[in-house]
Each structure stands twice: as structure tokens, then as C-alpha cells.
Amino acid sequence: MKVSNKVMVVTGAGGGIGRELVRQLLEKEAKVAAIIHKSGLEEIKSLASVYGDKISTHRADLANRADVEKLPDEIIATHGCIDGIINNAGILQHFLSVNDLDYEQIQRVMDVNFYGTLYMCKSFLPHLLNRPEAHITNVSSMGGFLPVPLQSIYSASKAAVKMFTEGLHLELRDTNVGVTIVFPGGVDTNLVRNSGIELEGVESHSYKMLSPKEAAAIIIKGMENNKYRVLAGNDAKVMDFLYRLNPKKATDIIANKIKTL
Template structure:
């Protein structure tokens, strides 16, 4: 589905990949409903000075189903229709073993990453199905198919997004709604830097962090080309291959490549 002239909903729009998605979609002639929670309002407002009514801002806690269920009506009242959804928002867990995590921390990661994606898809699907052409893109993670050190719950949440999205693709294969699952590798965002993650051998091209700008280009391209599965750049592609070949060896490699606090 080409995004020109379409109304696209983007979650996690306040920064990082989300902000770049908003920027690039607007540049390509789309109208954007930017979903934010607590931060990023000023950055999103800056787009309105250039793109005017082509962008709207909506507040929602994706972990709250009632918040999410209000969004379609809000967005329809502004833009008149909804053609696509990019579920980009996500959080990581504290860098602890499962044994050291409390249930509140575990619940929050699952609520935002998995249930937030589920709520968005369930709330917007009735509207997308009515469109001549529509698309859902869900952003998982390399951690959705490969365990990352001290991120077991995060990986479980992203693996749930993976299987949910693949199942959704199967259900919607004979409809006008395309479905894409995206697996970014390491992305250079504040989320990563604030967590203190270090990627080993940064001079090795295969393990350079992907910029939010590059990640957004790849995600939008996947939507426009109706891709089933998108591996965002070299590290995700390499580890996907290695994990299929030898899961235990791939797990050992990622443990050595990524140094956590």
C-alpha cells in the first residue's frame, strides 16, 4: 500500500523511530495520526507548522484498553478515515534476570509491547477492513526470535508480537488488509543509550547500530511493498540466519556481542 494520500496511525511517535516514521510519512504525502503517551509533544507540534492539518496528535496509554479504543473515533473525526497502522511503540525491561524482576515490571513490559499492539489491532481492524486498501505493520525485534541477555521478558513480549502478527496475516490473507512484521536489530535510540547497552566490535559493519532514520525507511518500505517479513539491516539478517542454522550457537554469539550494565 503506497502511503501517499493515506491516513497512517503511528504509535510511539514522540521520539526515536516513531518520530522518524512521522517525518518520513508526511514527506511522502501521507496524513499522520501521531500517538504519544507522556513525552514528545513539542517535537510533534513542530511538524504541524510545516504540514498543518496533515498531522494530528493523540494521547493514549497503550497499556490501557479504554484509551486505545477511543482512538479510532478521534482520528476519524480529524481525518475522515484510517488506512494504516504502524505499531512501533515499545519498552525494554530493567536489565535483570527473571528471578530479580518484580511482577509489576514484568506486567508493564507485556502490557505495552504485546497488549498495546493487540489493543491497537483489535480497535482499528473494523475500520481498516472497510477501506479499499489498508495495512498493519507491527514492529517486533531481533529479540523476538533470539534471546538477548537480561531481557527475557522483553524478548517474550516481542516473540508474542511476532506470532500474533503472523497469525493476523494468515487471517487477513484474503482481505484488503496487508500485514507486515518488522524485526529491527540494534537501533541507535535514547532507549538503547539510556540503558547503557554496548554493541561489541562497533567497527564491524554487521554490528553497527541502525539509525532511527534508516529504520523508518525500512519500515515504510515494508508497508509500501506489502512485505510479509522485514529484517531491518545486517545484524538482524545475520542473526536470523544463524538462529535458524544453530539456535544455541546464535544465542552464545549474541551474548558475547552485547554487553549489558
Template sequence: MKVSNKVIVVTGAGGGIGRELVRQLLEKGARVAAIIHKNGLEEIQSFTTVYGDKISTHKANLSNRNDVEKLPEEIIAKHGYIDGIINNAGILQQFHSVNKLDYEQIQRVMDVNFYGTLYMCKTFLPHLLNRPEAYITNVSSMGGFLPVPLQSIYTASKAAVKMLTEGLHLELRDTNVGVTIVFPGGVDTNIVQNSGIEIEGTNNHSYKMLSPHEAAAIIIKGMENKKYRVLAGNDAKIMDFLYRLNPKKATDIIANKIKTL
């Protein structure tokens, strides 16, 4: 689905990939409803200087179903209709084993990453089905198909997003609503920088993360080309291939690449 003249909802719009998605969608002629939770409001509102009423900002806690269910009415009041959603918002868990995590932390990760995505899909789907052409893009993670050390709950939540999205694709294949699942590898955003993780080789550039700009461009291209699945970054592509070939070997490789502080 080409995004020009479409109304696209973007979650996690306050920074990183989300903010770049907003910027690039606007540059391509879309109207954007930017969903934020706590941070990034000023940066997003700064886009109004250039794009005026083509962008609107909405505050919502995606883990709260009531917050999410209020969004369509707000967005339609601003833009008239909704053509697509990009579920980009997500959080990491603390870098601990499952044994050391408390249930509150576990619940929070599942609520934001999985239930937040589910609430968005289920809430917006009736509106999308009423459009001539519409789209759902869900951002999972390389961790959605490959375990990451001390991120078992995060990867479980992203694997759930993967299966939800692939199920939606199957359910909606004879409708006007397209569906894409995205698996980013390492992206240089605050979600990584603030998580207490060290990736070997970053100092000598042997491990090059995608920039948020590159990741956003790949996601939008996948949406516009109606891709079933999108692997964002060479690491995601390589590990996807290796995991299909030899899951145990791929798991050993990622364990050796990533070490916790």
C-alpha cells in the same frame, strides 16, 4: 500499500523511529495520526508548521485499553478515515534476570509491548476492513526470534508480537488488509541509550547501529512493498540466518556480543 494520500496511525511517535516514521510518511504525502504517551509532544507538533492539518497528535497509554479504544473516533474526526497503523511503540525491561524482576516490571513490559499492540490491532481492524486498501505493520525486534541476555521478558513480549502478527496475516490474507512484521536489529535511539546496555565495538565502530532515519525508511518500504517480514539492519539479517542454522550457536554469539554494565 502506497502511503501517499493515506491516513496512517503511528504509535511511539514521540521520538526515535516513531518520530522518523511520522516525518517520512508526511514527506511521502500521507496524513498521519501520531500517538504519544508522555514525551515528544512539542517535537511532533512542530511538524504542523510545515504540514498543517495533515498531522494530528493524540495522547494515549497503549497499555490502557480504554485509551486505545477512544483513538479511532478522535482520528476519524480529524482525518475522516483510517488506512493503516504502524505499531512501533515499545519499552525495554530493566537489565535483570527473570529471577530478579518483580511482577510489576514484568506486567508493564507485557502490557505495553504485547497488549498495546493487540489493543491497537483489535480496535482499529474493523475500520481498516471498511477501507478499499488498508495495512497493519507491527514492529517486533531481533529479540522476537533470538534471546537477548537479561531481556527475557522483553524478548518474550516481542516474540508474542511476532506470532500475533503472523496469525493476523493468515487470518486476513483474503481481505483488503495487508500485514507486515518488522524485526529491527540495533537502532541508535534513546531506548538503547537509556537502558544500561553496552555493545562491544561501539567505540571503534565495529558494530554499527541503524539510525532511526534508516530504520523508518526500511519499515515504510516494507509496508509499501507488502512484505511478509522485514529484517531491519545487517545484524538482524545475519542473526536470523544463524538462528535458523544453529539456534544454540546464535544464542552464544549474541551473549558474547552484548554485555551488561
């Protein structure tokens, strides 16, 4: 689905990949409803000063179903319709083993990463089905197909997004709604820089982190080309291949590549 003149909804729009998605969609002449939770409002306002009523801002805690369910009506009241959603928002867990995590932290990661994506799809799907063409893009993670050290709950939440999205694609294959699942590798965002994670060899060709600008461009291109599956970054592509070839070996490699501080 080409995004020009379409109304697109982007979660996690306040920073990183989300803000770049909003900016690039606007550059492609889409209208954008930017969903933020607590931060990023000033950055979005700066885009509004350039693009005017082509962008709207909506606050919602994606872990709160009531917050999400009110969004479609708000956005339709502003833009008239909804043609696509990009479920980009996500959070990492604390870098701790399952044994050391408390249930509150576990619940929050699952609520935002998986249930937030589910609530968005359930809330917007009836409206998308009424459009001539529409699209759902869900952002999982390389951690959704490959376990990451001390991120077991995060990986589980992103694996749930993977399977949910692939099932949704199967259900919607004979409809007007396309579905794309995205697996970013390392992306140089505040989420990663503030997480206490160090990647060995990040300057090497295979494991150099993507910029948010590069990641957003890959995601939009995959959506516009109605791709079933998008691997964003050389690390995601390499580890996807290795994991299919030898899952245990791939797990050993990622464990050796990542050191927690």
C-alpha cells in the same frame, strides 16, 4: 499499500523511530495521526508547524485498553478515515534476570509491547476492513526471534508480537488488509543509549547500529511493498540466518556480543 494520500496511525511517535516514521510519512504526502504517551509533544508540534492539518496528535497509554479504544473515533473525526497503522511503540525491561524482576515490571513490559499492539489491532481492524486497501505493520525486534541477555521478558513480549502478527496475516490473507512484521536489530535511539547496554564491535559493518532515519525508511518501504517479513539492519539479517542454522550457537554469539554495564 502506497502511503501517498493515505491516513496513517503511528504509535510511539514522540521520539526515535516513531518520530522518523511520522516525518517520512508526511514527506510522502500521507496524513498522520501521531500517538504519544508522555513525551515528544514538542517535536510533533514542530512538524505540525510545517505540515499543518496533515498531522494530528493523540495521547494514549497503550497499556490502557480504554485509551486505545477511543482513538479510532478521534482520528476519523480529524482525518475522515484510517488506512493503516504502524505499531512501533515499545519499552525495554530493566536489565535484570527473571529472578530479580518484580511482577510489576514484568506486567508493564507485556502490557505495552504485546497488549498495546493487540489493543491497537483489535480497535482499528474493523475500520481498516472497510477501506479499499489498508495495512497493519507491527514492529517486533531481533529479540523476538533470538533471546537477549537479561531481556527475557522483553524478548517474550516481542516473540508474542511476532506470532500474533503472523497469525493475523494468515487470518487476513484474503482481505484488503495487508500485514507486515518488522524485526529491527540495533537502532541508535535514546531507548538503547539509556538502557545500560554496550555492544562490542558496533563500528564493524555487520553490527553497526541503524539510525532511526534508516530504520524508519526500511519499515515504510516494507509496508509499501506489502512485505510479509522485514529485517531491519545487518545484525538482524545475520542473526536471523544464524538462528535458523543453529539456534544455540546464535544464542551464544549474542551473549558474547552484548555486555550489560
